[in-house]
Amino acid sequence: QDRTISGKVVDQATGQGLPGVTVIVKDKGTIGTSTNAEGVYALPVPAGTTTLVFSFVGYATQEAAVTSANTVNISLATDAKQLNEVVVTALGVERTRNSLAYSATQVTGTDITVARNPNAINGLSGKVAGLSIQQSNTLGGSSNVVIRGTKSITGNNQALFVVDGVPISNLNTNSAGQQSGQSGYDYGNAAADINPDDIASTTVLKGAAATALYGSRAANGVILITTKKGRKNGMGVTINSGVTLGRIDKSTFIKYQKQYGGGYGRYYGPTNPYFNDSPTGELVAPTSEDASYGAPFDPNLLVRQWYSYTPGDPNFGQATPWTAGANDPSTFFQTAASTLNTIVVDGGSDNGTFKLGYNNNIDRGVLPNSKITKNTLNFAGSLNLNPKLTLSTNINFTRVDGLGRYGTGYGSENIMTNFRQWWETNLDVSQLKDAYFRNNTNATWNFASPENGDLSAIYWNNPYFVRYQNYENDTRYRTFGNVMANYKVLKGLEIVGRLTVDSYDEFQEERSAVGSTQASYVPYYSRYNHTYREFNYDLFANFNKSLGTNFTLQGVVGTNLRRQYDNSLFATTNGGLVVPGLYSLANSANSINAPSEGVTQVGVDGFFASATLGFRDRIFLDLTSRVDRSTTLPVNSNTYYYPSAALGYVFSEDLHDAAPWLSYGKVRANYAEVGNDAPALSVFDTYRKPAVFGSTPLFALPTTKNNPDLKSERTRSFEAGVETAYLDNRLGLEATIYQQSTINQILPVSVSAATGYISRYVNSGEVRNRGLELSAFVVPVKTGDVNWRLSANWSRNENTVRSLYQGVDNIILASYQGGITSNATVNEAYGTLRGTNFVYLDGQRVVGANGYYQMTDANQEIGNPTPRWRGGITNTVSYKSISLNFLVDIKSGGSVFSLDRYYGLATGLQPETAGSNDLGNPSRTPVADGGGVILAGVQADGSANTVRVSNSNYGLYGYLRNPAAAFVYDASYVKLREVALTIGLPKSLLAKTPFLKGADFSIIGRNLWIIHKNLPDADPEDVASSGNIGQGYQGGAYPAVRTVGANLRLRF
């Protein structure tokens, strides 16, 4: 019968109790516990238990024989084999680091949550070589998570998240238009629903060999998240409570010139060319315009400005001095505030464990009226029905309520478009605030024609009206989790049955209030209902067997049935709203068009097997095979197999004597293939249904031609690496090289529109990624009280489009405002930007006879968003229970096109548009009066340009007179991403508080300092959405937010 063995685990050097040490019954990996804060454990063990295994990161794993005594105390030594920790791998199988022949980077939950990032995904940024995380600066925005480069030309490239066996998609529901910079909202990605405080550890599986068992969806790598489990003995309560505050980083926001006010130039009224004339002969500011090429500021010049037409304004009806706005748009941002509170109760007995957690996170952004509330309830429990059968479950319920997510892209709902591209510098944000709050109406500055009595908003609304009236709101209810049964058939053989569910219901409402500008769209209300269900039925057997004294065999055989159901309905009003403020479909001004319905179902049946053959715990051979049958492929070619093989050798095992300075050494190599199916509904053709014309029905063909002859696509991956540690683990180095090619890609390849289609599904194209990943650590100081650890990672991924389709050497991935396209070009990196460029002669820009730059056609390569390398440096210094941690996150190279500067420089917002010319005169003065600018460059004959061109009207520095290439910038950055100072309550104090087992207080900061960047006025990292398209393109970008906060964690 079971009995309970208890004891205390201490550090051999200090004699202090070690918390968190894993204690398991040898050869029965599922029977185990971990030590509490004092290092004490209690573990019920089955009869016949002979040995316990104690393991902890940084310490040598030790075994202790179980005798008749019920107490086993042990002291652990820091040790050579520190890296031989237990790593959670595919399907949740725990393996020793020795036995892994592929790259798997483990990050502890603490490392992810150290800076209290409410989005767990972002907490990984800069911490793992080869993992690229690009964060958005919008509240709750999506993060682009790509491991080892873009593989699929048009398919999903996001890493797959697997939480305790539950696959969680990182896809977003953002529209294609939103992603390519059109007006919309970034609704974030669903993987952000994972509660960061619930994460015990994260393993990043990068290569195909590591993920082959997961099947197709894991071809982009897997981020495997293991959540915390309940403790085995007793009960505990942990409370974690934090608050953070954020302000925009002004280095990522536009700076304005303060010399000239609103207007496009000198062409308005007869009295003064910068102003219109009112019927009573006053000067009227050109409020219908949205540029700052107007009159020079002059406090003695009295002008009717927008607010003089706004009833209730103190200056109503008055002409006022023409001066720069006292409060520029940087004052529009408020202080972001976020609270993150978690309480976890856990406990257990001999028969099982449980954990119940609740997390509440409220995020208020830097824009007014923005708030995201996230509530998570989590339950995990396990029950040992009998010595052989264990039932367990882990269920998460989350509810996310979004209100006023930031508008993105190009349009009136994204105020950044207004502030960065189309602004008048005479405007004062505080006056706009007063004007809005006077009656909560659209008291815009952008009247169509106030001098003629037309006070409608022509292009832009009052920014406060946008935030408080044209807001979106959304709700997502989500349930994910699993129910699992483990049955130990006999020693070394266990059968696992598992049902996983990921199910969410989303509801998104968007609106534009009556009174808004109609330039982007007429007032509307739209709703989007989306349900997603995914079920995975897993049944597999784990076996583990010693073959004689030298060999071990570990393996998995199983099946995975996946079913996905996606159901959506989108409906919107038509042609306006009848009753202001009523947001319902029935309030549509015209009959609404049929809502669009989307239903897709995907089923994949997979069968897999893997075997790991070990030789004397130092050489391991790993073989896997999987076959999938997918409904998304044509029936006759819907089945595909793929294998992997990996070999690893822990050479330090054989060099103990020869090289005592070598603490650890392993070489590994692997090859893997992963098959992939097609996107749903890409086989058979269907018609699309345009809105009915009166009573006449219309049907039309879609612009993508499907293909009934599709076959599965395939990724081939090779990886080799070496892991070493030296000098008693004071120094470590790991290096991995890899090459991964995705061939026979299933892609809607662009075809000449003369074929009648824009794209056609084919199997074609190859993208290759190869690269080098390095990570290293050094522990310069390691004494009893003071520890200093410095770790760094560096990765370079070289991405090449190797082939496309039937002689096509370039396909357009997306087209953006500004005539810019993202392209996949043969022999180039994925996603290169094309647009117009300067014409060069001997390296000099050629200027036409008219003095303006000559431009090429729009098909020139002008940028490449792929970075040269990425890196991260983590520094941890601790003294007793105080530790200081910071992370520097680096991206080098890659380019970004700025639509903000493309337009903003044209409309005269930045100081460089209002400088002096070569004669020392203001360049905005008419050329005839000594103003104007001689553009740097040469005439077609090679002689220096001497033509002075006008800078009196809009356009000279912006898009009108410069090619797109002029607005492509280097997107490198060096960021101080995270800083955390944690102070633990000393044990002497803890001892005096009978209930408190631990307490620590931390002060944290995120994105405090962009140490280096080359993109003016913006954060080079900001993108509108996660996904393939939109990378390297910025329009209406949000400033970065510097966040500081404090957190208190109490354990009882």
Add this chain to the structure above:
Amino acid sequence: CVNSLTDYNVSPKQATVVPGVTLVSAAQLGLARAMVSPNVNTNIFELIVQYWAETTYFDESIYNIDSRPIPRNFWRLLFLGNGSSDPTVAPGVLLNLTQAKTVITADNTLDAAVKANQLACIEVLSVYAWTVLVDTYGNVPYTEALDFNKPQPKYDDAATIYTDLFARLNAAITSMKSGSAGLGSADLVYGGNMTSWIKFANSLKLRMAITTADANAAQAKTQAEQAAPNVFAANGDQANFVFQAAPPNANPLWENLVQSGRKDFVGTDFFINQLETLQDPRLPKYFQVAAAGMAPGTYIGGVYGTNNNASSFSQPGVALQDPTLPAVLESYSEVEFLLAEAAARGFSVGGTVTTHYNAAITASIQQWGGSAADAATYLAQPGVAYATAAGTTYKQKIGVQKWISEYIQPVQAWTDWRRLDSPTLTAPAGALSGIPVRLRYPTEESNLNGTNYAAAATAIGGDKVETKVFWDKF
């Protein structure tokens, strides 16, 4: 196990089989929108022929056609429409017509004469769309176009395409039977009236003949003389596509001028001065009086190719703000101008240059709500009367009046201006090129269909906006 392999792979929410005529309705809508839209993303010909100037953002007026990109968008509209899955986005033209032809041909339940009429109507619309493509770009993919098995279609010689279009149109005319039904209520132009379709087909044939007359006089003479007896004879005959009052099926003019709340366009001083000089009765329909600014209550045009203050100048007329305003695919007035020109070229089409010229102007004035008396007064002016109107050639005289009358038919107005070279337009200062006499090929053609694109560019004399299409001899 997966046991519903095909069920999962077929959308339960989208049709796999549809009535062929619904595709024709969609193509008609797509064609009408493409022809009449003033949207700067697709159709900028109101600007190119200098009817309108832009107010704040004058990019297109100085021929910046790449940043939108207009050549791609216009090309796509005619071939396949916008790529959007949005149900409110207009469908494309040629692909849907081709599919309609396939579906209707395969329909064994259809009466033979009705089927022949339906196919003939489809053919007329197809020929119309092809002429717009050829007139806009020159050589285009034709014989290998609209076939997804040929992802890189070769370009055909523009003149050769025209010859084939004549043959197709003639075959369609021959097969049309006025006594049988056609597309029925699916026909958003003529409501299934085949008599009207026969007139439209002949009027289109006449347009094609005169368009190519400078390039192939003999062919033009034959075709024009064949067509002339059966062309439009009254405004009631003309090919109008009538839009709906409510979006998304309202006239794109309304969308851009009214719904958007924008004030992007004002009349050019060049056009408005011309209308004022000739005391044109259409002026109050074409434009509004200037709201304020320099001389309130009068018609004042803006300067083409630079900034104009919207409130200082005359904006497009109230008549253009009617959401149900028809798109004119071909007008009776245009047909009379074509006949006038045919007569001037010595083709036997009946009547004289002057009678047709007068009929054309009268038809246009009446179309815009003027009376016969208004027209007579207008025609009586020496500056209008054919004999005394400015100009020394029939092209100059007809050109100016045709330009005035084709105000909301921007595509045809551009074609006629290029061919007649009248009135004389000048490019604005700071223009990025000369006045476009064609659109460049879409950038994506050079990417996706490079070899054929390069051959076509060479064949036409360079892929530039200044390269003339084959019929543009002068």
